[in-house]
Amino acid sequence: MLKLPVAVQVYSVREDAAKDFQGTMQKIKDMGYQGVELAGLYGLPAEEVRRILDLIGLAAISAHVPIHELMADAEGTIDQYVTIGCSYIAIPHLDEDMRPGTPGFLEFVANLPAIARKCRDKGLTLLYHNHDFEFVRMENGEYGLDYLYQTVPSDLLQTELDTCWINVAGESPAAYIRKYANRCPVVHFKDFFMGDRSKGGKLYELIGTKVEKSERNSTFEFRPIGQGLQNVPEMLQAAQESGAKWIVVEQDLSVGRTSLEAIEMSVKYLRSL
Secondary structure (H helix, E strand, C coil), rough: CCCCCCCCCCHHHHHHHHHCCCHHHHHHHCCCCCEEEECCCCCCHHHHHHHHHHHHHCEEEEEEHHHHHHHCCCCHHHHHHHHHHEEEEEECCCCHHCCCCCCCHHHHHHHHHHHHHHHHHHEEEEEECCCCCCCCCCCCCEEEHHHHHHHCCEEEEEEEEEEEHEEECCCCHHHHHHHHHCCCEEEEEEEEEEEHHHHHCCCCCCCCCCCHHEEEEECCCEEHEEEEEEEEHHHHHHHCCCCEEEECCCCCCCCCHHHHCCCCCCCCHHHHC
């Protein structure tokens, strides 16, 4: 039974939001979503984003904010999301030279507490949103993702576990949610189909990694919640029992239907549970 409020990551409908932010937010509200997680401000000042969301009645629970923006101007960037009314800021991804297995990752982890403290001082909580590239072993045998959460304390950094990428990495999404019980306020629900894991292939074209056509995993497809391989009831139970505050639907790319149609299918499925 669904007991948690459901939001959508606006990146899922980024083209619609860029063309008509207010109209797209109204459609999201009409579908039954209670909140949004932002991914950029679509050329609008923070005050206008706040006005639109307040008018429509959507909570601005969080925002994906690139680490480079936070490093360049932490206070100014954070202030924007304070103005909008967000409770969380999430680091959405890392460039290749900052990922686990590179010297840049250790530097990233070392610099994170200072950014987290600035968020905390302004009443926001910093989250980290994973992909599957964090699931590589460090020298001590731990996954990079676990190293991050063991190195930066929970009073500074909370999780935003992405259930799709945990599964793609070969781990159980529900088990990982339970592993970080009471440190998982926002959980990304994302469904997918992958016909043959052994074919590998790069999947990160959407987040700035250049991928040649021959390198793509042609068997991989993002899907609406309930239409793919994920055990959604199991994930939902784990989230509800582990202290999650919000479920966030995210679908990076929609195939065979519009992005708005896809997120509507997702929220209807979740409401049916």
